[in-house]
Structure formats: structure tokens, C-alpha cells
Amino acid sequence: MTVKLAITGKGGSGKTTIVKAFMQIFKEMYPEKSILLFDNDLAGELGHSFGLDIRNTIYGIRSGKHEYKTGIPEDMTKQEFIEWAMEDILVSLDDNVDIIVSWLVGSKDCRCPVTKLINDAVNKLINRYDIVIFDCEFDLKYLNQIVDTEIDATIITANPTEESAHLAKRIEEFSSKYAAGTQLGVVINKVDNSDLSSVYGLLKKYDLDILGVIPYDKNMEQNPISRESQVVQDAIKEFYFRLNLPQLKQ
DSSP states (O other): OOEEEEEEEOTTSSHHHHHHHHHHHHHHHOTTSOEEEEEOOTTOHHHHHTTOOOOOOHHHHHHTOOOOSSOOOSSOOHHHHHHHHHHHHOEESSSSEEEEEOOSOOOTTOOOHHHHHHHHHHHHHHTTSSEEEEEOSBSHHHHHTTOOOOOSEEEEEEOSSHHHHHHHHHHHHHHTTTSTTSEEEEEEEEEOGGGHHHHHHHHHHTTOOEEEEEEOOGGGGTOTTTOOOHHHHHHHHHHGGGSSSOOOOO
16 A cells, blocks of 8 residues: 655745655665655756756656657557656656656646546556655645545645745645545744744644644755755654654664
């Protein structure tokens, strides 16, 4: 059974750093498990954080603009072609971790057959992996336009400001119908631990379900591109027990 984690939030809130931190935690917990990083953010920063410029996307398959690495096999149905094309755009990061980028997605209101074919192909792809981490565009609506799947836990990332807390509440409202019956909560990132009371005040004001707090990592200023932070990983491990995810090995 595939474990699915979605990370949502406004650009600049630290989504990519948190996605990579969860990837490292899962690799430590379950080194034998397969992991798919699904970049659903239009900025495409997840690939860049690995030093990759990923141009081949699910949108490229949909639009017919993708340049395939190999010749297109003959005598395939449209569904078989799309599933084959999905394999062609996967990028391997190591033996157990792959990344795929969606970029622009079609509306669920679109009646063109390719919309359903892509949805089915994406579902089939993600269900092949043990763990899938979705780096989402703002909220779950954009992800739902490309794949209709149940997410085990959705984390809304926010910063410790009035504006960010307000946006987190909006994201929670926009995402709630797509996360019905599953876990949906907020993680406050880049927190100065000397003023936690103001953070909890914001959460109370906007009635947000707090899953955890991540302190600000000054080392990220010297290493902004890779988005890797041991501070973030350690903080996530502190509140991981609250998440609807496989629990850390003792």
C-alpha cells in the first residue's frame, strides 16, 4: 500500500526544504522502500534543489511537446502510450528515489479523453511506489486536477507572520474537501524559538490545527539552493508521531 504525503503552502514558506527533509527521514526509516517525489509546483524548485533542470513534464505529454529519449514503440493504445511516456520522463535520483514533474495541468472540467487517460496513468504510476511525497502548488486543488487519490497526510507550511497564518487558513479551507477524512494540519516554519507565544497566538486567532513547529536554520542562508537542512529534519522527527504516517522505528 502506497503512503502519500502532500506538502502545500505559499511559495517561500519552505515547502521544498520540508519535502527534502521528509525524503531523508523516510530513507533513514525504510532504506529498502521506493520513494517518488511528485513536483506539482509550477515553480519547479524541487528539481533545481537537486541540481537538475527537468524540462520533460506530464504537461509535455499532454501537449505533445515532449521529446522522448527513445523511439516511440509501435502499436500501442493511447493509454499504453501515456503510461510509457510517464516512464520516459521519470528521473532517477538514486537507486530508490525518483522524481517526476507535472507543471501545467488540465482542468477536471475538460471533456477531452486525454484528461482521464493521464489521471489513470498517474494513479498507476504512484501506486507502484511505497512512498509518494507531493510538492504542491499552494493547495490540494491543483494536485486533484491531475490525480484523484487519497492523501494520508497533508501539511500546510506557513511562516510565523500574520499574513502567512491568514493564507494558511485559506489553504486549509480550499484543501479541506480534497482531504476529507484524512489528516490536514499546519506546520509553522522558520520560527524564532524566543517568541513562540506569538506563533501560538496566531494559530489560535485563525483556528489552525498545529502539527509542529520548525525553527529557523541560519545555515540555509549559506546553502539556499540545495534546500537541505538537518535542523528541519530534526524538528520534523520531534512532531512526526502526530502524523498519519508510518511511525519511526525505535
